[in-house]
Amino acid sequence: MASVTLEGVTKTYPNGHVAAKGLDLEIRDGEFMVLVGPSGCGKSTALRMIAGLETPTGGRITIGDREVTSLPPQDRDIAMVFQTYALYPHMTVRENLAFGLRMRGTAQDAIETRVKEAARALGLESVLDRRPAQLSGGQRQRVALGRAIVREPKVFLFDEPLSNLDAKLRVETRAELARLHRRLGATVVYVTHDQEEAMTLGWRVAVMRDGFLQQVAPPMELYRHPANRFVAEFVGSPGMNFLPGDAVAGLVPTAGTASTLGVRPHDLALVPQGTGDVDAWVDVVEPRGSELLVYLRLGAMGDGPELRVVAPPEPVIEEERVLGVRFDRARLHWFDVESGRRLE
Amino acid sequence: MKPRNWWPALVLALLVLASAFPFYWAVLASFTPEARLFQEPSLLPSGLVLDHYRALFTVRSFWLPIRNSLIVAGATTLLCVSLGAFCAYALARLEFRGKTVLLGSILAVGMFPQISVVSPLYLVLRELRLINTYPGLVLPYLTFAMPLTVWLLVGFFRQLPGELEEAAMVDGAGRLRAFWEVIIPVALPGIATTAILTFVYSWNEFLFALSFTLGPERQTVPVAIALFRGQYQVPWGQILAAAVIATLPVTLLVLAFQRRIVQGLTAGAVKG
Numbered sequence: 001m002a003s004v005t006l007e008g009v010t011k012t013y014p015n016g017h018v019a020a021k022g023l024d025l026e027i028r029d030g031e032f033m034v035l036v037g038p039s040g041c042g043k044s045t046a047l048r049m050i051a052g053l054e055t056p057t058g059g060r061i062t063i064g065d066r067e068v069t070s071l072p073p074q075d076r077d078i079a080m081v082f083q084t085y086a087l088y089p090h091m092t093v094r095e096n097l098a099f100g101l102r103m104r105g106t107a108q109d110a111i112e113t114r115v116k117e118a119a120r121a122l123g124l125e126s127v128l129d130r131r132p133a134q135l136s137g138g139q140r141q142r143v144a145l146g147r148a149i150v151r152e153p154k155v156f157l158f159d160e161p162l163s164n165l166d167a168k169l170r171v172e173t174r175a176e177l178a179r180l181h182r183r184l185g186a187t188v189v190y191v192t193h194d195q196e197e198a199m200t201l202g203w204r205v206a207v208m209r210d211g212f213l214q215q216v217a218p219p220m221e222l223y224r225h226p227a228n229r230f231v232a233e234f235v236g237s238p239g240m241n242f243l244p245g246d247a248v249a250g251l252v253p254t255a256g257t258a259s260t261l262g263v264r265p266h267d268l269a270l271v272p273q274g275t276g277d278v279d280a281w282v283d284v285v286e287p288r289g290s291e292l293l294v295y296l297r298l299g300a301m302g303d304g305p306e307l308r309v310v311a312p313p314e315p316v317i318e319e320e321r322v323l324g325v326r327f328d329r330a331r332l333h334w335f336d337v338e339s340g341r342r343l344e
Numbered sequence: 345m346k347p348r349n350w351w352p353a354l355v356l357a358l359l360v361l362a363s364a365f366p367f368y369w370a371v372l373a374s375f376t377p378e379a380r381l382f383q384e385p386s387l388l389p390s391g392l393v394l395d396h397y398r399a400l401f402t403v404r405s406f407w408l409p410i411r412n413s414l415i416v417a418g419a420t421t422l423l424c425v426s427l428g429a430f431c432a433y434a435l436a437r438l439e440f441r442g443k444t445v446l447l448g449s450i451l452a453v454g455m456f457p458q459i460s461v462v463s464p465l466y467l468v469l470r471e472l473r474l475i476n477t478y479p480g481l482v483l484p485y486l487t488f489a490m491p492l493t494v495w496l497l498v499g500f501f502r503q504l505p506g507e508l509e510e511a512a513m514v515d516g517a518g519r520l521r522a523f524w525e526v527i528i529p530v531a532l533p534g535i536a537t538t539a540i541l542t543f544v545y546s547w548n549e550f551l552f553a554l555s556f557t558l559g560p561e562r563q564t565v566p567v568a569i570a571l572f573r574g575q576y577q578v579p580w581g582q583i584l585a586a587a588v589i590a591t592l593p594v595t596l597l598v599l600a601f602q603r604r605i606v607q608g609l610t611a612g613a614v615k616g
Contacts, residue, residue: 014439053510053513072513072518073513074514074515074516074518078514082507082510083507086507088511088526090530090532103512103516151516
């Protein structure tokens, strides 16, 4: 097990595209770190640089106490699970699992023991002699996991490992991954574009955008204290509402002048007309089983900015009516209009 | 009956007939006694004999050119595929300066008209004392076979997902080992197809084989057949029998692998 440190890591491609810029990130020994962001934000490039599949054009990468910036992948003692799984199609499951150990010259009987152990842990014993083409999607995914864990590497790297699974299997595997991490206690760097996956799995989550780190924090802190408007927008579902700073009378920022007010749909309450902070016109009501998602427009005429509110399933809310909205004053977020930075 | 649908079928039938008939005619003639060849040509086989085939191996020592062709085409294929695989892998996977130009010039070399290089090559081979030797044929064959091999293999390697060898490298294999243990086995169907095509081209080659050999001890099948023609007579029956023998293995190979070969040709053409 080991920590992973990125210091000022930059990747500029020959065509001038900057995939990562000045990344500073310290992943602690045994930590589950998630890199998250929209596609093209540089999270996969960052992971591939830790793996050694791409060489940074600037900065340093350290694994444990060893600098690995320009070492090839095979000398880094890491394991990686790819989005497409990248199983070796011409080998059986057993040979797939054994490949990494064989490459590192592990003794034959040790290989057999460890392959058996991993196969038992992942429920792959009955398919050891099959080839990847004969496996289901979930089984392939577990072989890819198994290939990583038999090696007992210093660091596990995951590149969107769940994105090829259907929704139900994805949620199951997510829990399995969390259990696996707890059992192995290994350092994990996990890339995903799915904020929910990031929040549920990560001890800390690093949000990236356009090659820059936006914020690195535990999931709840990302949710409660987003460092800027981008993080506020990206984290949490349904997404945060943003209103002009002066949209609601009586709510004023603590500092600064030109500001944007952010408030989560869960931190708003619907009350009878005239009794809240502001009146709004109910546009659409979406029942979601455990709750209602209500789309409103500010102002009694329904011509103001849009607002989403999560309301309890009872009482029933009728569309095309005017209701009051009450803001939870302890849960307001203020952002600078220009820079998008959080204002305290 | 939908008239629109039998048009293509008719055209197809004519095409098949046009390309298959000469071969059928040759096979038929190769079994017909010499005396009857020009007297009563018939589309239907009758009174067939093995005379021509027997003559090939008793009078003509036809096994000699067959052996030569096998050695030359085999060695060319072996060299091309083993060296070409490395070259093609580098071109398909590694990033380096001038890659596109290199790939283009490989294709261009493959397109050189053979006749234009015969005389200079002859001079070179004579200086190297390689005229009328196996290397004297294999080396010139590389000029057209190697570009073909590399071009086809680049297409095959590009089709493989890059994550395969990345997974192998993360698993602890160096680039060469990943190539050997993962890429080669996965690309094997493509490599086999390339080998067959290279073999066929080398097997059929005529101009270099005619120019760089002196006697029957190094002549290949196409050259030997061309030289059957004597000063006063043309042994048509034997020539056709030899043609059938030369064609058969190649035809069988291509038939057996036709689906993959078509894939290989289009991969090379479209993905280049």
